[in-house]
Amino acid sequence: MKSYKLKWQNYNLKLGFPPLIMGILNVTPDSFSDGGLYANPEIAIDRAQEMVQQGANIIDIGGESTRPFADPVPENIEIQRVVPVISELSKKISVPISIDTSKANVAEEAIKAGASMINDISSLKDPKMAKVARQAEVPLILMHMQGTPQTMQIGPKYKNIIEEILNELKYSIEKAENAGIQREMIIADPGIGFGKTVEDNFNIIRNLSHFQTLDVPLLIGSSRKSFIRKTLEKHHPKFLENSDAIECGTQATVSVSALNGVHIVRVHNVYQTQITLTLLRAIQND
DSSP: OOOEEEEETTEEEEESSSOEEEEEEEOOSOOTTTTTTTOSHHHHHHHHHHHHHHTOSEEEEESSOOSTTOOOOOHHHHHHHHHHHHHHHTTTOOSOEEEEOSOHHHHHHHHHHTOOEEEETTSSOSTTHHHHHHHHTOOEEEEOOSSOTTTTTSSOOOSSHHHHHHHHHHHHHHHHHHTTOOGGGEEEEOOTTSSOOHHHHHHHHHTGGGGGGGOSOBEEOOTTOHHHHHHHHHHOGGGGGSTTHHHHHHHHHHHHHHHTTOSEEEESOHHHHHHHHHHHHHHTTO
16 A cells, blocks of 8 residues: 655645544534534534544535435535634634535635645546645546536446546546646545445445555545445445444445555544444454
């Protein structure tokens, strides 16, 4: 597994094994797992601080749900949701704050408020996004998605999913570099759950080593995705009677992803993920 160093502003992240933990903070009313829980800025800030105490290396803040069939949110509403939280939180934590958005204006306002990374699920569909990332000199996460959140789960199909995702991520990386973004500031995400079937998602996790050829750090966001629930429904439906079942499934995907070379895991439950990665490191005698 190749390791990387990500240096910018006052941050210096070492990306290798075990992967870093990106804690998810959705300040939305309708996200699939925690919609509405952290819509109040004070509660959101407390939750982010808790995740940092539990071991989060990055906090990823989003103001628009990207669950399947979610309606788009106007950028002014997205800004109203994220900026107050980022502005206050940036004064309270020392780890980088990532803004999860596909809108350049939202990213720009979030960076002004204190965010220091951009997590763009659309991979620069907004023509202004590359300029925002370049001028701010912040890391940029580029994700693969077939379609849009509104259409991505309507019969997704691939001839060779790994090859197709690789090619599209290569294109996105080249597009970013051509726009003046340094390769050392780019992170790739194969996009678990974004225009993929249940088997597609497992195929990606099994074959994460293939994405090492991109020569950039890899991020995986499998946390609490529907393919985990659907798999349990198919094989062990009684497990879903336990509220911890989906999180247990998440940790299985985190484990395999870590062993297959991912550099960052994006999760809801930082505490459980820290336990998983601590044990993995001990098993690997690292």
